[in-house]
Amino acid sequence: MWVLLANLGLSEFTETVYRAMLVDHTWSVQQLAERLGATEKQIRQALDQLADLALLIEDNTGGGVQLVRPTIGLSALLARAETEMLERQRQLAATRDAIAAIALEQERQTQRENYLRLEGIDAVRARIEELTRSARTECLSLNPRSAQSPDAKAASTRLNEQMLSRGVRLRAIYQESYRNDPALVSYARWLTGIGGQLRTTSTVPMLAIVYDREVALLPLDPTNSRLGAVEVRSPGVVAAVLALFEQLWAAAVSFGESAPVDANGLDPQIKQLLELLATGQTDEMASRKLGVSLRTVRRMAADLMERLDARSRFQAGLEAGRRGWI
Structure with a gap:
């Protein structure tokens, strides 16, 4: 052969x-x-x-x-072919490594383009000012009570005013508990007076700002916004934040309107507390989620226990569910 x-x-x-x-x-x-x-x-x-x-x-x-003779001539050709093959394999391996390096760099570049880590509150506020100045059409924000410090409101007042003056639509969701803070009530009144749209809901799960439906600022730690934030441009993540905002916005109450009271005499905040109690949440956890003081939560819980003839907070939550209150 x-x-x-x-x-x-x-x-x-x-x-x-x-x-x-x-x-x-x-x-x-x-x-x-x-x-x-x-x-x-x-x-x-x-x-x-x-x-x-x-x-x-x-x-x-x-x-x-x-x-x-074949043992000499063909063997020499075979040795040369083997050497060339090894060199070709080496070149292919180097090419493979180069392709991997290019792909890794592209992935890192994409991550740099889609995610920017901002360490500390000063870096976050500086970036907020940049994004606010470049906003073209819309700015949306979720504002839990814990994030509404006086210095935060002072920093945002001028920027929000500038956005609205350029025709940028501004929509904000605050926690219902803001009504317990005269400074926040005054700020909300001022913001809506110059064209901002503000609604309230019993709980706001996290601090978030979305600019032009393209970039979102999210806290590194939802429980402590002063630690910093991450700027996200990934379309999927931004879309998820937008969906959360729109869901809360649809159920929220416009500023200036009283929170609706249902047939059982419960407003959204009380109903939210009942739901928290029914799932075994502690007073401290309910206080953080509702944005009210621990003393207020305990007073509200005591009133509910009395109305429901319950001996414990958890029993009050279960009884409310049995009666169809939640």
């Missing part, structure tokens, strides 16, 4: 000529042509290829050619 030597650089016809010459290297060009049914031109081309591959060399006398 013939072994194809194309990988060593021999064409199929040149290999045929080489094998024929191994049988009798004394054959002339004419004899090889007759033997193989080829033209003399084809034979000379094959001999030239054999010479190029060092399988046919001049003999020592200089008067003719000598065929190199």
Whole structure:
């Protein structure tokens, strides 16, 4: 069975000529042509290829050619092919590493473009000022009570005024408990007076700001916004924050309107407290989620226990559920 030597650089016809010459290297060009049914031109081309591959060399006398034995000539070609293959493999491995490096850099660049970590409140406020100045159409915000410090309101007053003066739509959701803070009530009245839209709901799960439905600022730690924030431009994440905002906005109460009271005499804040009690939340956790003081939560819980004739907060939550209050 013939072994194809194309990988060593021999064409199929040149290999045929080489094998024929191994049988009798004394054959002339004419004899090889007759033997193989080829033209003399084809034979000379094959001999030239054999010479190029060092399988046919001049003999020592200089008067003719000598065929190199396979164990020498072909083994040398095989060794060269193996060396070339190893070098090709090395080049492919280097190319693979280069592709991986390019892909990693692209991933890192995408992450840099989609996520920017802002350490500390000063960095966050500086970035908020930049984003506010560049906002074109809309600014949405979720504002839990814990994030509404006097210095935060002071920092946002001028920026919000500038946005509204440029025609940027501003919508904000605050916790219902803001009504217990005269400073926040005054700020909300001022904001709506210059064109901002403000609604309230019993709980706001986290602080968030979304600019032009393209970039969102989210706290690194939802329980402590002073630690910093992450700026997100990933469309999927921004869409999720927008969905949360719109869901809360649809159920929230416009500023200036009283919170609706249902047939059982419960406003949204009381109902939210009942739901928290029914799931076994502590007074401290309910205080944080509702944005009211621990003392207020305990007073509200005591009133509910009395109305529901319950001996514990958890029982009050279960009884409210049984009566269809929540």
